Amino acid sequence: MEKWKIIILLLPVSLASCFHDLDETGAFHSKYNANERFEMSQEWSSTHPFQIILIPDSDYSVLFCSDTHIGTYEEFNLVLNAAKSPSAAALVVAGDITRGHPESYDTLETLMNTADSVNWFFTPGNHDLYFGGWDEYFPRFGASSYYFVVSTPAGNDVFIILDSGSGTLGSLQLDWLTEVLESFHSSARHITIATHLNVFKDGFGTTSGLPIEEVNVLLDLCARYEVDYVIGGHDHDRNESELGPTNYIIMDQCHDDEDGSSYLEINYGSESINHDFHSLE
Amino acid sequence: MNVLKTICLTLLLFIASYASGQLEIESALTSGQNQTKPEGFLNLALCPSYEINNWTLGAGTELALLNPQNTILDVWTINAERKMIVKEHEYKLYGGFFCRPFSEYIRELNLVVEFSTENNHLRAMIGNNSRIWRLSGKALEQWPEADSAGTAIKKEWRNFLYCFSYHLKKTDHPWNIGIGFSNTNGFFFNQETMPMLFGRYENNISKSMQLYAECWLQQSGGANLQAQYYGFFVKGGLVWKSGK
Numbered sequence: 431m432e433k434w435k436i437i438i439l440l441l442p443v444s445l446a447s448c449f450h451d452l453d454e455t456g457a458f459h460s461k462y463n464a465n466e467r468f469e470m471s472q473e474w475s476s477t478h479p480f481q482i483i484l485i486p487d488s489d490y491s492v493l494f495c496s497d498t499h500i501g502t503y504e505e506f507n508l509v510l511n512a513a514k515s516p517s518a519a520a521l522v523v524a525g526d527i528t529r530g531h532p533e534s535y536d537t538l539e540t541l542m543n544t545a546d547s548v549n550w551f552f553t554p555g556n557h558d559l560y561f562g563g564w565d566e567y568f569p570r571f572g573a574s575s576y577y578f579v580v581s582t583p584a585g586n587d588v589f590i591i592l593d594s595g596s597g598t599l600g601s602l603q604l605d606w607l608t609e610v611l612e613s614f615h616s617s618a619r620h621i622t623i624a625t626h627l628n629v630f631k632d633g634f635g636t637t638s639g640l641p642i643e644e645v646n647v648l649l650d651l652c653a654r655y656e657v658d659y660v661i662g663g664h665d666h667d668r669n670e671s672e673l674g675p676t677n678y679i680i681m682d683q684c685h686d687d688e689d690g691s692s693y694l695e696i697n698y699g700s701e702s703i704n705h706d707f708h709s710l711e
Numbered sequence: 712m713n714v715l716k717t718i719c720l721t722l723l724l725f726i727a728s729y730a731s732g733q734l735e736i737e738s739a740l741t742s743g744q745n746q747t748k749p750e751g752f753l754n755l756a757l758c759p760s761y762e763i764n765n766w767t768l769g770a771g772t773e774l775a776l777l778n779p780q781n782t783i784l785d786v787w788t789i790n791a792e793r794k795m796i797v798k799e800h801e802y803k804l805y806g807g808f809f810c811r812p813f814s815e816y817i818r819e820l821n822l823v824v825e826f827s828t829e830n831n832h833l834r835a836m837i838g839n840n841s842r843i844w845r846l847s848g849k850a851l852e853q854w855p856e857a858d859s860a861g862t863a864i865k866k867e868w869r870n871f872l873y874c875f876s877y878h879l880k881k882t883d884h885p886w887n888i889g890i891g892f893s894n895t896n897g898f899f900f901n902q903e904t905m906p907m908l909f910g911r912y913e914n915n916i917s918k919s920m921q922l923y924a925e926c927w928l929q930q931s932g933g934a935n936l937q938a939q940y941y942g943f944f945v946k947g948g949l950v951w952k953s954g955k
Contacts, residue, residue, distance in 0.1 A: 453936055460932075460939040464746070556937035596939045597932020601749040631902060633869050638904040638934040641941055643747040646780070646813045653816035653850060672862035674816060674846050674854055
């Protein structure tokens with residue numbers, strides 16, 4: 431019996447030492463919760479107004495990827511190069527960009543400094559918040575909840591970026607999302623929402639999505655304001671669903687250590703809106 | 712649909728008053744706060760059921776008295792349960808249908824199957840929730856092409872359900888207190904990765920009446936190793952059983 435007690439005690443210690451990328455304390459407590467990160471984001475946005483990207487054409491594309499888990503960044507580099515194409519108005523990276531360690535953030539910041547021509551937009555995932563990662567993310571990249579507008583001769587398209595890194599959008603962010611959708615839905619040509627967590631799930635899973643009450647609020651808002659796309663990652667497993675006017679997409683990962691990586695390209699046009707996945711294999 | 716629900720409930724009560732089984736009525740008040748309702752909520756549940764020959768047929772509704780998401784009718788259900796004795800031990804197999812009209816545009820439907828048992832101090836339930844989101848009639852009027860395009864419905868067939876609790880006294884004791892974890896409170900069903908912690912006190916104040924009180928803590932993101940407080944609720948209920 432004593433032997434078993436020792437084994438049980440040693441097991442978590444061994445697991446903790448084997449998995450350099452796990453932040454076990456995070457399972458019980460986040461240093462900054464969703465509402466606190468949102469308030470900091472709002473404060474940051476008050477001195478950094480939302481970005482407007484002017485496009486001379488009515489048709490353009492925006493690239494999306496997630497779960498790059500830098501460390502290494504061969505596949506993310508391929509996406510960055512694709513985002514340098516003149517037809518790509520922006521690149522959105524929907525969380526789990528790093529592994530939360532300061533050195534991962536150093537690598538990411540250095541990489542982004544070489545991508546001057548790309549309009550890139552980030553939001554953190556759970557991995558970015560590990561090990562107190564928000565203290566690294568916020569000073570370098572600023573707000574995690576914000577929107578930007580792509581302005582074309584045929585109309586304006588709105589992109590809303592949400593922070594779901596600690597498993598919930600939080601009450602303040604949900605209120606803000608409602609206000610943003612309310613103010614844009616009659617004037618915007620297309621509306622796209624990107625966040626880290628997937629809205630739907632496919633089968634039994636070990637990764638958490640949003641709590642069901644929040645999923646239902648989000649589904650209601652997307653139907654009410656006719657959101658075109660809700661893009662997420664997190665699951666590392668592509669899934670495409672449609673409910674009413676909205677496409678819900680879970681992207682593949684974009685991570686060197688896993689097979690089946692891809693990025694998503696959404697083509698926005700005055701006649702239609704559609705999407706393609708591009709394999710990185 | 713409302714007429715159908717009223718007829719079903721009336722029929723159930725009518726049969727119950729004439730048949731020789733046992734009628735049970737559970738009512739509960741639930742109050743709490745979460746990230747979608749930071750200003751709080753108050754729900755009232757009423758669940759009549761009728762037990763005869765190891766079968767229990769039930770119905771129920773939960774009304775959102777404070778801060779409803781869409782309508783005051785938060786959720787309604789019909790369900791059936793079968794008791795089984797295997798090697799002198801009792802097991803229960805439960806099937807339920809739940810409808811939550813949480814939006815003008817979308818309904819959440821749940822097809823729930825649960826298998827439960829009790830043993831001295833332990834109570835355990837495992838099951839599956841097939842969750843279906845369906846566009847409402849209003850939404851189908853707005854997007855008539857949704858039906859033919861297959862975008863009127865979204866199904867999640869597999870959501871693992873569980874509830875495990877440990878109680879201080881044995882199950883036949885007049886009062887009991889216990890703690891446990893579950894991803895369902897009987898009216899809403901979270902993903903398997905979102906366990907809620909709960910404590911429960913129950914007291915059989917007479918042969919036909921039980922009072923209970925529960926306290927639930929909700930977290931988000933635990934399975935992502937990046938968790939935070941999400942919400943809490945307290946629930947107080949009364950279960951009344953007619954004499955056989």
